[in-house]
Amino acid sequence: MTGDPGAPWTLASPVADLARAYADATARPEAVADACLERIDALQDRFRAFITVSAKRGRAEAAAAAKALWDGTAGPLAGIPYAVKDVFDAAGLPTTAGSRVPDDTPAEADSAGVGALTRAGAVLLGKTNLHEFAYGATGDNPVYGTPPNPWDETRRAGGSSSGSAVAVACGLTAFALGTDTGGSTRVPAALCGLVGLKPTYGLVDTRGIVPFCWTLDHAGIITRTAADAGLVLDALTRGRAGAGGATEGDLAGVTLGVPETHFAEAAEPAVLRAFDAARGTFEREGARIVDVSMPDLEHIRTVSLAIQLPEGLSYHRRYLPDRAELYGADIRAGLATGQFLLAEHYVRARRMVERYRRETDALFDMVDALVLPACPVAAPALETTHLAAGSGEAGPLGNVLTRFTTLFNMTGHPAAAVPAGMDGDGLPVSVQVVGRHYDDATVLRIAAALADRMPRPLPPAC
């Protein structure tokens, strides 16, 4: 049933199609959950998407969803299988953060995000792999293994929400939650050919998530379509986002801003070709496109580090006296660096963020949204640690992958990575759409005009 294109649902079905199949009784939540769990078991050794599989909880939630569908009390995501990055607490399951540092005591309660999805009727199938403590965009994890890219297993899936992206790309779940501090939802979504939404800062409650950097942390959503991201966002915000169903229609009356500088010269040609094609799609859908001048981003990496490292150290200080040796060497060095920065460095960085926010806000007086590449490269090889993209200098891979995403963690604007086709090697490339604060619905409407018109096959290896 699950591999038959004529079947009422497949493992590549978007959330909306699965919900319709439940509504007309051509699919049952228990059968879908069982098929996904079987698939997780079959692909785990190859793709390492999960750290913990919650079969017992998932089957119980699927049975509850079936009952609710039968008696007419079903929530908007009833029976939809999903996973969460293993920084979200889920009652009864340990929260590892992809590390050996936390103990394996099960969480006593759901995080706010998991709780909201449970109330909406969704079915939690497990907790996904990540870069240790979300500290990095490469997805490296020496403890639980580094998930490879489903489109080419010799390539990286990106991170830090690596397992969440791989789970959705492989059809193991219909959607997944991640987090995004510098691009950790959008980068893996971009490299795996998915929609990755970083909602407006603060719109989604982050209580019960292991923090990395409070100033920049966002919850994130990874889906196959922009419409699905709207449904999940509405469930997470109890409808406050107004994003469900907002993805219909064309882009008549919408003005999009394309940055004049900084982005075009710093991306690979295949990414720029896909961006140009996407620009054409937006224009055919009725959007007007204008050039805009972005803030000066010369210091953005420095600003990001001057905030991330002290805030990260402040959280991890609870573990360091007794468990420092259990951290990976990369994150331990980053936390140590945080100790030697001066208070004035941190305050200055936060003042720069205020400048970035004001200057980016001003752009939205002229445009409804910004469009730019999401990631300057397609998925790099697993062994890549440093990379040059476009005419930019070679740098650490994590810096390169987040080159176009970090700004919007600072400004808090909603931003989505959106599939924009494939490069010559058959790897996904992606466009980013950025909107006004709390106008996540417009971001998804624009994203839908691009992503939801494209076919959504599973990768051949899946």
Add this chain to the structure above:
Amino acid sequence: MATRRLSESTLRAVTEELGGIPWDDATLRELVAPQFGVVSGFQDLLAALDALGAVDLGETPPVEPTPGRGRSGGSRP
């Protein structure tokens, strides 16, 4: 502005004299001679922070949370 190369002994002295976390030698060495590339060396970061210090921010205050943000910063057990 920093004018001398950072040394492991300086970092060790700071942790001991200012009461910081007693990092092991390998961790302090990574700051002085980086191998991992997540942070491209503390010396480079200090230089970048010096450059950032030259930016005239006028009376721009530190950023505050977006109005209406939904988190309350709950603690973990």
